[in-house]
Amino acid sequence: xxxxxxLKPNLQLGVVPTHLRFVGGLLPDENGRFPRDENGVIRVxxxxxxxxxxxxxxxxxxxxSFFPGTDPGEIDELIHxxxxxxxxxxxxxxxxxxxxxxxxxxxxxxxxxxxxLKAAVAHGARHVSSTSIEEWMSANEARRDGAQxxxxxxxxxxxxxxxxxxxxxxGSCVQNWHIEFLRPGEFKTFTNLERGWAFVSAANQALGxxxxxxxxxxxxxxxxxxxxxxxxxxxxxxxxxGELGIFHASAKxxxxxxxxxxxxxxxxxxxxxxxGELRQVFVELFDHQDPALEMLRKLEPGHGIDTxxxxxxxxxxxxxxxxxAHRLNNLxxxxxxxx
Numbered sequence: 001x002x003x004x005x006x007l008k009p010n011l012q013l014g015v016v017p018t019h020l021r022f023v024g025g026l027l028p029d030e031n032g033r034f035p036r037d038e039n040g041v042i043r044v045x046x047x048x049x050x051x052x053x054x055x056x057x058x059x060x061x062x063x064x065s066f067f068p069g070t071d072p073g074e075i076d077e078l079i080h081x082x083x084x085x086x087x088x089x090x091x092x093x094x095x096x097x098x099x100x101x102x103x104x105x106x107x108x109x110x111x112x113x114x115x116x117l118k119a120a121v122a123h124g125a126r127h128v129s130s131t132s133i134e135e136w137m138s139a140n141e142a143r144r145d146g147a148q149x150x151x152x153x154x155x156x157x158x159x160x161x162x163x164x165x166x167x168x169x170x171g172s173c174v175q176n177w178h179i180e181f182l183r184p185g186e187f188k189t190f191t192n193l194e195r196g197w198a199f200v201s202a203a204n205q206a207l208g209x210x211x212x213x214x215x216x217x218x219x220x221x222x223x224x225x226x227x228x229x230x231x232x233x234x235x236x237x238x239x240x241x242g243e244l245g246i247f248h249a250s251a252k253x254x255x256x257x258x259x260x261x262x263x264x265x266x267x268x269x270x271x272x273x274x275x276g277e278l279r280q281v282f283v284e285l286f287d288h289q290d291p292a293l294e295m296l297r298k299l300e301p302g303h304g305i306d307t308x309x310x311x312x313x314x315x316x317x318x319x320x321x322x323x324x325a326h327r328l329n330n331l332x333x334x335x336x337x338x339x
Contacts, residue, residue: 015321026044045085099138110162117169128176134190156199178212193234239272245280254305256285
């Protein structure tokens with residue numbers, strides 16, 4: 001199907017293909033190899049090819065999760081397959097089973113970050129992202145405040161600057177490293193815009209430039225406990241500081257069809273646009289039955305709701321892309337975004 005919606009603002013619109021599942025899609029096997037379809041094509045490539053074909057607006061970027069231990073040849077094949085679809089590939093660097101706030105885990109955290117940071121450089125990626133400031137779903141963590149929060153930020157700065165240096169990011173193709181906070185329960189400490197920004201600001205101050213940016217995920221903002229107005233005010237401040245990064249158009253609580261969002265995406269997308277710093281927008285949905293996300297469904301039952309309304313996940317994502325494209329075009333028509 002040819003694209004029917006022309007994107008008018010000068011920015012990138014893409015997807016985070018988590019709707020293709022971690023288990024059976026994004027997660028490599030014990031040999032570091034990606035799942036493949038019946039034709040031997042990497043499932044993420046096959047899924048993105050279908051999505052690009054049915055999307056009413058041309059996608060120009062994709063943000064893919066890369067896990068430690070993935071075979072370099074598999075990464076190469078995946079990226080070449082996505083680039084053949086005329087997609088720029090951004091890296092999401094995944095870290096697991098280690099605590100970036102714990103000095104005893106510093107070497108292990110850096111060891112997980114480095115291979116995929118180096119792969120990002122090798123493949124010419126302009127942007128990398130990560131949630132590497134806290135361990136996901138840790139059973140041993142409690143919320144850190146005061147001096148403990150300061151220490152957590154300081155250790156994270158040490159870890160990320162060390163990874164920056166050892167991966168050779170200075171002067172490389174990588175322009176920015178976008179840091180994402182997660183909702184309470186997934187994280188205990190870095191659970192809202194303000195707390196995520198505290199790390200980004202400290203890292204940039206230590207580095208001496210604005211290399212680190214804060215990724216704004218509408219779903220995590222909506223579930224963070226701060227109001228829309230509080231998030232809008234923080235976005236304005238972060239944008240003025242030059243530390244605002246990628247925007248994820250993702251529905252709070254369900255992480256499914258964007259129609260379940262209750263206004264957060266539209267409000268925060270407009271707030272991002274008003275800063276003049278909006279460069280990349282990614283639509284992100286999760287498969288409500290993905291085995292990898294069982295802990296998340298137990299944490300938040302709403303995450304397990306079927307929001308497809310009879311569609312496939314690719315069609316539901318395509319509908320979300322169309323919705324966001326119209327919103328971006330109308331922000332341009334109103335003079336909030338530059339066409």
